[in-house]
Amino acid sequence: MKELTTLLDRIGQRANINLRDLDFDVPSHIRNLVPLDQMVKFYAFYGITPHHPLDFHFRHSSLAGSYFLGKCRAVNSILYKSDIRGDELKQKGHVFRHKDFEIPILMDEGIEIEDSFLIKTLVHNFSHDPKTLERFFIKDTVSAHYANIHGSPCDGCFLGPLATVDLTTMHDSVIGAFSYVQTGEIAHLNVGPGTVWIRSPGEFNFLYHHPLHKLDDYVSFSAGRTPQGFIVDFVEDRKESFQKVFDVVNIEPSVPVPRSASLDRYAVIKPKTQIGENVLVAQRAYLQNASLGKGSNAQENCYIVNSRLSGNNVTAHGAKIIESDLEPNVFVGFNSFLRGRPDCRLTIGRDSIVLPHTIIDIRKPLAVPSEHFVWGLINNQHDLMSNSMAFNDFSKIDSELVQGNLVFEGQGASFVSAFRERIHHILEANGAFFDGTANRGHAQRNQRISFNTIQPYPDGDLEGLYPTIIIKP
Amino acid sequence: MKELTTLLDRIGQRANINLRDLDFDVPSHIRNLVPLDQMVKFYAFYGITPHHPLDFHFRHSSLAGSYFLGKCRAVNSILYKSDIRGDELKQKGHVFRHKDFEIPILMDEGIEIEDSFLIKTLVHNFSHDPKTLERFFIKDTVSAHYANIHGSPCDGCFLGPLATVDLTTMHDSVIGAFSYVQTGEIAHLNVGPGTVWIRSPGEFNFLYHHPLHKLDDYVSFSAGRTPQGFIVDFVEDRKESFQKVFDVVNIEPSVPVPRSASLDRYAVIKPKTQIGENVLVAQRAYLQNASLGKGSNAQENCYIVNSRLSGNNVTAHGAKIIESDLEPNVFVGFNSFLRGRPDCRLTIGRDSIVLPHTIIDIRKPLAVPSEHFVWGLINNQHDLMSNSMAFNDFSKIDSELVQGNLVFEGQGASFVSAFRERIHHILEANGAFFDGTANRGHAQRNQRISFNTIQPYPDGDLEGLYPTIIIKP
16 A cells, blocks of 8 residues: 555645645645545446547556546546546537637547546536647646536645536635635635635626535534535435445346436435436436436436426536425536425425525425525525525626625626526536437436446555556547 | 457458368357357456556457456457466566576567457466467467367467367367367367377377267267257356356355465355365356365366365366365366266375366266376276276386277376376465465465456447457556
8 A cells, every 4th residue: 555655645745735825735634534445445437338438548546436437547646436527528620619719629638637636526527728628637636525626627726525616727726615616717716615606707706605604514624534514424324325336236227217318327226216208317326216307317426315306407416405396497506405304395496596506404395486596505585585586687787786695796697698508508418308319418328338347456565556547449 | 239240250260261271160160159249248357466467458359258367468359258367477587498498588478369259268377389488379269168278379270169278389270179189289180079189299199089979968069059068058057156246346255265265256155165275266166065175276167066175186177076075186187077976976086187178977986096097988987997097007108008098109107297297386386385474376366356347338330349458557
């Protein structure tokens, strides 16, 4: 295990050098986050299909429990139970449009992870940055449990647990626990925990801060400790169910799956779950007494428990939906935590958008009206009033809105249309609109994947490290 | 599956071109031997340890259910449930001695399989040929079920089911079902079924022919049919037990295993089995109510059922031992089939050598004395008299012996010492003589292996073919 210890030290040091301006010490935060002997316990795996690019390169890395699809490279890195999905990367010959620019893609884009340590992190989609279209790089970066790195090249960064960085290039920055950042590009920033920040330069700036004294009950993180809080406990309590899924080589679905839908064999499916047409259930999704209507999806690390999704519902990476009823087209953003209770269910009206990193945790029934945004921390009807707004009203904002912990600047209409367009794109990419021949998406293309499993050296100095593995078509 | 069909046709044609002198048609023999849809059903796997060289290269091949260890390359080949063990290959810097030659090994030897189709075949050890020390090649070759290619480079050959070629370089030759050839080098020969041929030029020539009318009951093979006969049925009847072993990712041994012994996780262990010190149980071994005394080994594809092995017993690749008691140091050669019955057990005396491809199938108790060779087909005491001889007597032969179906020419003493030396080497390599610190062998080195599993394209033109996979340290 000698080499692996050296590698971890090296990664911590490299991140620290990048973050030296911010007075943030990475090694003290990652020490004990994952005991290194865990790194020999879980196999990593990669998917092979005729529908995805196939180009993997793993070198001098530890990959315990991690999953790879598409075109991914990992060098000098430790990836622990992370999902690295390179199946939506840009391909050679395409043209990328950014404002007035039309930029040709000269080679297939790849996800390149170097000198980094990712813990239970999702890396997905394609890099948004027109400066580096062919390289989705993650370099000198550490991310803690259930972070999402979504289309966001990172260089010299630290992401706390349940942090999401979305369509943002980051240099030398720290993103606090449960913070969401979608801002184009940032550098040398320390974004505090519980921040929800969505900015489109020249158009709008949405900035919400979770009240920290309340957020601590759900997620908290400090140096030398593993993440704490109710959301973390919720996930930990369901860990064992995944063990069973990973222990067998092949597994038959325990529920009927329509031909147009796909249920990943690494998802956990508990009784009374129903899967509709065009539904996508990604790996490491957890469904229990969940009904997924036509075109809905359940993305990586999401949990849907005792809930009904009527149709075309997006459950983004890491979202949890408990004792809730969602009308058609409701979108639930990254890492949101929606918790109704058996005697007081949460209902969300048609077309409404639960912004990323929203927490709704109620003790009386609560109904979010249709065509509303909802954000932040909501425990009751009173919170809902300050943390939601009808699209129509939001569209009317043309300079500033201060409401509760939210400050919004710019054009509300742009914000509304940006979200609606993106949700349409997500549904499309996931195959929600498949009509039997056209509009294929992940739900149709991911139905038959061969999973190859890989393990590290079991002994000696290299224990926990994987050999060099190169996979090409 | 289009590409796989083309590949199979290509392999058949290449073998045929090599064998055109012998009037042997390979395609008609391999058609239907393995329906190609089988090639997507089973994962292949390779082992990773710090004790073995690590160098795999798979390209444009189908590898269903095959196992790889060490340094192996497969190109344009179909390997079905084969075991390719490159863990005893010659290494750079060693010196190979052959008579008066001292030949330096300039690069690590590798097993190179090209344009070949191997079915449930064992490929093992290092190539014996001083002309090509660094390349153990198998080229334009087809081998049927349970063949052994042991230290034997092959070019343009066909091996029938349960055929073994041992320490022999072969060009453009056919080896019939259940034939054993250990002759240094052959070319353009068609060796009929049931031949046991052991030759050391200038020293001895051992040539036995199984009576074909009797052999047919045990193994027979003809164009267009899968192999038939009792030995084949015996193996088929136990196939299901292996399925269970392959269905789970990790498996705990069901019997105690001493620290000095190794039990492969892909072996089948049925109740009442006992594993002694320094014992090696290889993958795809099948043990049922089997007692393996100190230093014994059970090699790939062997079956030991209701039998006692007292100690330092070698059960070579593919041997079956049923209702038998073996005294210490008894050697049972490749693919031998020893079948006592509950009411008439077979006993074999200390130090005796069951030559490869021996069949003993009795209906009355039978005892092979100690320090004897035994060979050929034996159904009773009378057969034993003609098909066995004390080492002492054998050593006295100095020109020729004709006895039953055996013709022996040359020096009996050389034959005896050649076998005894080789058996000593096998026990040594397998770790039988480990004393707690020195004399480590496979039994000690193979205790902790990481197995990585690989699968082919599940769909499309490439269905059944594996992507290019390269593994290096």
